[in-house]
Amino acid sequence: SQQSVMQFLSKVKLEQFDDPFLLDEILAYVDSIDKGNRAAKACVDIALHDLIGKLVDQPLHKLWGINPANTPVTSFTIGIDTPEVVKVKTEEASRFKVLKVKLGGGNDREMIETVRSVTDVPIYVDVNQGWTDKHQALDMTHWLAEQRVEFVEQPLPKTAVDDLAWLTSKSPLPIIADEAFQRLGDVADFQGVYSGINIKLMKSTGLREAQKMITVARALGMKVMMGCMTETSCAVSAAAQLSPLVDWADLDGNLLISNDLYEGVQVIDGKLTLNNLPGIGIRKRMV
Structure with a gap:
């Protein structure tokens, strides 16, 4: 529900990370915050990937070497x-x-x-x-x-x-x-x-x-x-x-x-x- 997602996101403290490219480390932390809440975790993951692509000004498929x-x-x-x-x-x-x-x-x-x-x-x-x-x-x-x-x-x-x-x-x-x-x-x-x-x-x-x-x-x-x-x-x-x-x-x-x-x-x-x-x-x- 919207309520459960917002409750989960209120627990996410990303200020402790100073490098958004440390995907495994950041997302392991997000996953450890609480059980379940997979959709809420997905929105953090998607936002993080979007940020990385924008920082290097490239679409994700190109960064991954995927042929569109x-x-x-x-x-x-x-x-x-x-x-x-x-x-x-x-x-x-x-x-x-x-x-x-x-x-x-x-x-x-x-x-x-x-x-x-x-x-x-x-x-x-x-x-x-x-x-x-x-x-x-x-x-x-x-x-x-x-x-x-x-x-x-x-x-x-x-x-x-x-x-x-x-x-x-x-x-x-x-x-x-x-x-x-x-x-x-x-x-x-x-x-x-x-x-x-x-x-x-x-x-x-x-x-x-x-x-x-x-x-x-x-x-x-x-x-x-x-x-x-x-x-x-x-x-x-x-x-x-x-x-x-x-x-x-x-x-x-x-x-x-x-x-x-x-x-x-x-x-x-x-x-x-x-x-x-x-x-x-x-x-x-x-x-």
Whole structure:
């Protein structure tokens, strides 16, 4: 909540550091202040990275040696609803090259068939732990593969570790961890349980840990997705700086709100497009 974030930030005393480039030291201190509060920690991390970029007058992707031409397309989310509403939402998302469809509401096949009646673009599906039987889940992954679905996100409850490992070993589609995945230490634990991970800055405490997550996941042969919450262009543009390093992106949170205070990463022809502004690449939106 806003209250919990402000309470956490009131405890942050950065005056003790005289060099903002000491990222590991500063962010380790921030992380130690209190348990949880990952979104609050992420805002300090993002602000710190933005400051560093502005001090050297370079965008973060350039400081990290990342080629901005390699940004992925981003999906646009279609929520669970009636066929009539789903058709309208799918038609409104025609400028996107990939759609992310929410499942787990008991009308999964209807959802996919409705979207497919409007478009043939690739689909990502997010079940949000909505399936309970591993055998039915496996049957669905085979059917979804026939519908040009690229992966399935968190199909079973995060506590069903053995069932998830079984499903991952047999599924024709990659199985991606979302609700089950939080911090850097989770990555190695999920090798063999999931095909890949969905990194969100608000869960990972920010860019520094997200970078490390990508490195560890790649070393373990895992796929990587970059996602977001419902966020402004501040957080989405920060995450987009790392997006050329991932397999899939679901960075549409800023497109789902009407009160965005910032301008930053753009979606052009479905593709995330970075700018050359220093730091995380945002500026205040002109009213």
